[in-house]
Amino acid sequence: MEKKRPLEDEDIIENKKLNSNTTSNREVSTVLVKNLPKSSNQNKVKKFFQDCGDIRYVDVLDDLKKLSRLARVEFESHDAALTALTKTSKKVGNNEIEVSLLENCTLWATNFPPTYTIKDIKALLKSVGLLAISVRFPSLRYNANRRFAYIDVPSNEDLQKAVDLLEGKEFEGYNLVMKKSNPSEKTRRTDAATIERREIFIRNLDPQFLNKTTLKKAFEKFGDIEYINIPTFVEGARNCCAFISYITKDAAIKALEANKTEMNGRVISITLADKKAYLERQEVKKILSSKNKDKLSAIISLFPLTDKISRDQIRALLLEKAGISDEDIMHIYCVSDYVCSLVILKNTKLQAKCIMAMDGINFQNKTLRCGTVFDLKNSHKSESRVDVPNVIKKRRSPTSFDNHINSISQNEDNKIYTKPTQMASRPVMSNDDFRNLFLKK
Known part of the structure; x- marks a missing residue:
């Protein structure tokens, strides 16, 4: 690897x-x-x-x-x-x-089981009598398939011992790679241009004129081009796209000037290349923008999740806590913008089963929420809201019942809470109390 x-x-x-x-x-x-x-x-x-x-x-x-x-x-x-x-x-x-x-005390590990967490990595070293001071996983925000870890140990002797005892050992069918981290032997990341914001994404290109020579001629005026990537498109497609990576970020920024200009009779769209796979991002956008309850009835949202939680870890969590099978999970999307994951399930019944089993569980020292796509969007909106207006405004003077209702938080999914009042200290009203209150003449 x-x-x-x-x-x-x-x-x-x-x-x-x-x-x-x-x-x-x-x-x-x-x-x-x-x-x-x-x-x-x-x-x-x-x-x-x-x-x-x-x-x-x-x-x-x-x-x-x-x-x-x-x-x-x-x-x-x-x-x-x-x-x-x-x-x-x-x-x-x-x-x-x-x-x-703390020099020369960092290990680089990879090819461990995909479901391994920081706790598992620490336990791995402890099994051979070593202490992992720190374990750092890479962000999966831009590439969900990355799987490695940096591990700090107290001394160079401990580092060498870890390499001697763990390198090549098999764990759950995976042969562990454990080496000394050496920054001088780093290799250039293949997605470096995207991460460094040196890559642009061009849409609405005419497939009839789409080739690297044409693109280079049109865009090299903005700066030196590192490479051009034209994704394979379906024969007969009317709109195509391309990626162009520049040597410098400034050149990419300058190339944005060509946005909404005409090329081969078409108005093209140019943006900085997204750090997530384009097609997957489009699918996520469709899910989040959809208002069709039927289409969303087999999708659950899990949040909050950091961008270092992998699909395999989410899958393992669902299998363990929700009691579903691997075949019940159709696809898992990691959505960093919402700090969540969207899971497409086989049918609607599984959605209800997962929500009942998963909502409120503890996962990596955090309370995990599990709900529908609407629950996720409502939570995201409420968290970004600074001042919450009064939900109900009445012209008449508030009664004790009004004060009591205002002191009760609204639906937890929306995370909207009104300020507590003096009535909040009273005992919580039972169903019989409410019934008597409404029926009282």
Whole structure:
């Protein structure tokens, strides 16, 4: 499997010890803190090191013997990490801490079972007597098929031990790849142009005149072209599209000037290439914009989900919690804009079954919502709403019953809540109370 490094690690500096104050590369800006008191947490560690420089992230965990705690502190720059080293031998509580640069301690792992989570990766290392300080999965926002992880361990010796004991071992039918992470051996990502916003997407092209020579002639005036990609289109298609990647982002931005201009007798549309597969994005748009309840009756939404949750993990979760079979799941879409996943099921009955089984369960330390597409859209709208207007406005003076109703939150799916009133402290009214209230003359 080809290694693809995150773009944030592209600018690897050659000298890790000098002139590295501008780099944000975690390989040279992270420290390991040992022998912290057992009461230490992220906030306490961050406060202790805040005078060293800007902090990007803090991980705190018990050591293997659970006698003290470790912390991984990632700074914005190498200089900040060097400043943090001056804290070594200082006392935190009754403990004298040790601070060192976390260098050459990162593993690169891939080909582990698709359903593996961060917890599973940590358990994998623990099974051979090693501690995983940090496990980082790639974002699946732009490519749902990526499957690898970066794992920080306390020392280079632990790193070598992990490679010796785990490389090539079989887990659930997959031969694990476990190697030392080496930024200098990175390979260029095939989707780099899209991620760096150097690629444009052109629509409404006439297939009769569509070829790379024609496109190059028309668009090279905006800047040097890296490559041109023309997707295969169905014979007889009337509208076609193409992707053009430039060497620089500025050239791609300049090419947007040609949007809504005419080419071969057609008004073309030009946008920066989307970071998600075009066809899949179009299907997701159709689902989210549809108002046909029948068409949406076999689709469920799962939210909130981070963009590091894979389709395989979602599938495994459905099989375990909802008790459905693999054949019942027709397709899974990961929708980063809504921080969710849309699952197309075999029939309507399965939708109800999944919602009843999945709504409100705990998944990776978060409460997972499961509902219809309408539930998802309503939730998304309510979360983006800053001020919620009064739902019911009455001309007459409010009665005690009105106050009580206003104190009750509306449908949880919509997440719209009115301000609590003094009546909210009263006991909740039963069905008989409501019946007597309405029937009272």
